[in-house]
Amino acid sequence: MIWLESFIGLALVVISAGLMLVFALPRFRQGRSTLRPITALQRLRRAIGLAVEDGTRLHVSIGKSSIFSATNASALVGLSTLERVAQLSLVSDRPPVATSGDGTLSVLSQDTLRAAYRIANVPEQYDPDRGRLAGATPFSYIAGTFPIIRDERVSTNILVGNFGPEVGLLADASDQENAFTLATSDALASQAVLYAVAEETLIGEELFALPAYLQTGVIHQASLRLQDVLRWVVVGLILLAALLAFLGVTLL
Amino acid sequence: MRAPVWTAVAISIGLIVLLGYFIPPELAQFGFILTIRSILVGWAVILAGVAALVGVLNLFLVHVARMTAKRNPDRYSILLVVFFILSLGFGLYLTPADPNYQKVVTAIQVPVEASLMGILAVTLTFASFRLFQRRKGLMAVVFAISAVFFLLVGSGLLAPLQEVPGIGGILGFFQRLPVAGGRGILLGIALGSLTAGLRVLLGADRPYSG
Numbered sequence: 001m002i003w004l005e006s007f008i009g010l011a012l013v014v015i016s017a018g019l020m021l022v023f024a025l026p027r028f029r030q031g032r033s034t035l036r037p038i039t040a041l042q043r044l045r046r047a048i049g050l051a052v053e054d055g056t057r058l059h060v061s062i063g064k065s066s067i068f069s070a071t072n073a074s075a076l077v078g079l080s081t082l083e084r085v086a087q088l089s090l091v092s093d094r095p096p097v098a099t100s101g102d103g104t105l106s107v108l109s110q111d112t113l114r115a116a117y118r119i120a121n122v123p124e125q126y127d128p129d130r131g132r133l134a135g136a137t138p139f140s141y142i143a144g145t146f147p148i149i150r151d152e153r154v155s156t157n158i159l160v161g162n163f164g165p166e167v168g169l170l171a172d173a174s175d176q177e178n179a180f181t182l183a184t185s186d187a188l189a190s191q192a193v194l195y196a197v198a199e200e201t202l203i204g205e206e207l208f209a210l211p212a213y214l215q216t217g218v219i220h221q222a223s224l225r226l227q228d229v230l231r232w233v234v235v236g237l238i239l240l241a242a243l244l245a246f247l248g249v250t251l252l
Numbered sequence: 253m254r255a256p257v258w259t260a261v262a263i264s265i266g267l268i269v270l271l272g273y274f275i276p277p278e279l280a281q282f283g284f285i286l287t288i289r290s291i292l293v294g295w296a297v298i299l300a301g302v303a304a305l306v307g308v309l310n311l312f313l314v315h316v317a318r319m320t321a322k323r324n325p326d327r328y329s330i331l332l333v334v335f336f337i338l339s340l341g342f343g344l345y346l347t348p349a350d351p352n353y354q355k356v357v358t359a360i361q362v363p364v365e366a367s368l369m370g371i372l373a374v375t376l377t378f379a380s381f382r383l384f385q386r387r388k389g390l391m392a393v394v395f396a397i398s399a400v401f402f403l404l405v406g407s408g409l410l411a412p413l414q415e416v417p418g419i420g421g422i423l424g425f426f427q428r429l430p431v432a433g434g435r436g437i438l439l440g441i442a443l444g445s446l447t448a449g450l451r452v453l454l455g456a457d458r459p460y461s462g
Binding site: 104 | 270273274275276296297299300303304305306307308310311313314317324326328361364365368369371372375376379380383386387395399434436437438439440441443444445446447448449450451452453454456457458459460
């Protein structure tokens with residue numbers, strides 16, 4: 001049984017990686033570059049543009065998940081988003097600021113900002129203080145992020161990563177400062193809280209679509225198509241399993 | 253362009269660690285991969301500890317800079333810096349295992365976090381009142397009705413109805429329904445996590461500058 005699980009896992013990874021590369025090929029991208037409109041992401045792009053124009057700051061909060069934990073995928077999305085936001089706001093008077101609730105993430109956020117400025121040939125714009133550890137525990141992270149939302153002329157807050165329900169306080173603080181908020185998390189409880197509190201939110205796997213909608217790269221759009229394919233495979237497998245269970249057939 | 257050498261190193265290490273998860277321990281001829289994986293994971297744990305230290309140092313230095321800023325110095329940063337130094341000093345002197353040290357830290361941290369949780373409860377209550385101002389459309393209505401309905405179902409107030417023939421089964425269905433919905437969302441997140449991980453393995457996403 002362990003052999004079967006290992007084989008299925010390995011096959012899933014290899015096939016998925018292969019499909020992602022195939023979907024990234026120009027031949028398979030033709031006529032498929034249009035993404036489903038998501039209002040929250042359209043408003044985010046507009047908010048980023050407005051922030052750059054009026055010289056206000058963008059704040060990206062990438063959560064409290066350690067890069068070594070099982071919930072690190074949302075942190076990776078947060079880092080991709082941060083890189084793209086840094087690229088989009090290169091000409092802004094106020095560079096974006098990133099906060100996190102984990103030491104490894106704060107180091108990676110600094111590194112991500114440095115890479116974004118270096119690639120754009122403006123390494124002098126990099127400031128390590130723009131990638132901050134706001135607090136080492138969930139609530140201290142929230143408490144440490146309040147002053148940034150309040151005092152640093154932030155007009156757009158992007159909260160993307162692993163958060164607990166306490167993230168509702170950040171969304172509310174942003175609302176009180178009349179700043180635009182796009183908030184999303186991979187945790188179910190936080191998604192429910194954010195739906196009620198945040199101005200715009202992304203539910204479920206929409207979180208992972210964020211870099212693709214910010215036009216981070218071809219591979220991000222390919223990964224979205226892969227997600228769609230895998231979703232249909234999962235739907236098919238669930239229906240098949242339900243049918244087999246109904247018929248009394250047990251395979252394993 | 254980012255450093256290709258470091259990208260290759262990161263991808264190779266990622267592949268070795270991933271491969272290690274798919275090799276059953278009883279497969280002796282590939283045991284070396286498991287050994288390499290455990291060494292790499294050990295290094296990663298040490299690096300995580302160092303990164304946490306760097307992060308905390310960054311937190312301290314940012315607040316020192318805010319505290320000593322010529323324009324609008326932050327008074328709250330003074331509190332953070334003072335208590336940071338006190339916590340660090342006493343922690344090093346008494347060690348974090350000291351029960352008195354733990355008691356003092358807990359006596360400060362727990363009430364502060366509890367009060368923030370209280371504020372969150374109030375915030376959520378107000379947010380639920382304002383939900384229909386913020387969100388228009390069917391989904392907001394479904395969300396509000398679901399929240400109230402499943403709160404009622406989960407509260408146990410309807411428990412006596414479990415014994416009523418017919419209604420008990422329907423109640424059981426409604427108790428399981430949020431679990432099914434939650435699993436659906438989690439499946440989507442799992443698929444998204446898989447693709448996010450693959451992007452890093454393929455070198456498309458590089459959360460490191462190299």
